[in-house]
Amino acid sequence: MPSLNVSFSDEEMEGVRAAAAAEGKSLKQYLHDLGVREMHRKQFVAGATAWADRLRQEFDEAFPDEVPSARRGGVAAA
Template sequence: MPSLNVTFTDEELKGVRAAAAAEGKSLKQYLHDLGIREMERQKFVAGASLWADRLRAEFDAANPEEIPPSARHEGSAAA
């Protein structure tokens, strides 16, 4: 099975070990799960974006008073 060597500073490794311990996992399992979780998060975000894009026209038609952030004159800081 493929493996990977990852380099951390002493302080980084201390933090990663603490995070793994907080989840009750070995360092190896924690880092494995972290990578898998990130891949799943990216797939979720991509799917949610596609879903939102498909419904955007319907939402805009039903809520014409809603102004998209990119079209606001005050900018995103006013939101």
């Protein structure tokens, strides 16, 4: 199984150890889960953005007063 060596300053390592302990996880499991969680977050954001992009025109037509002024060609209020 692939692995990775990661360097931390003493202060960073202290913080990471404290965060792992707060979640009741080993340092190895905490860092693994952190990376996987970030990967899933990015996939979720990409999917949500694609979904919103697909529905944007339909929403704008159904709710014309809700279209942000920048997309209407107007100037946003300062």
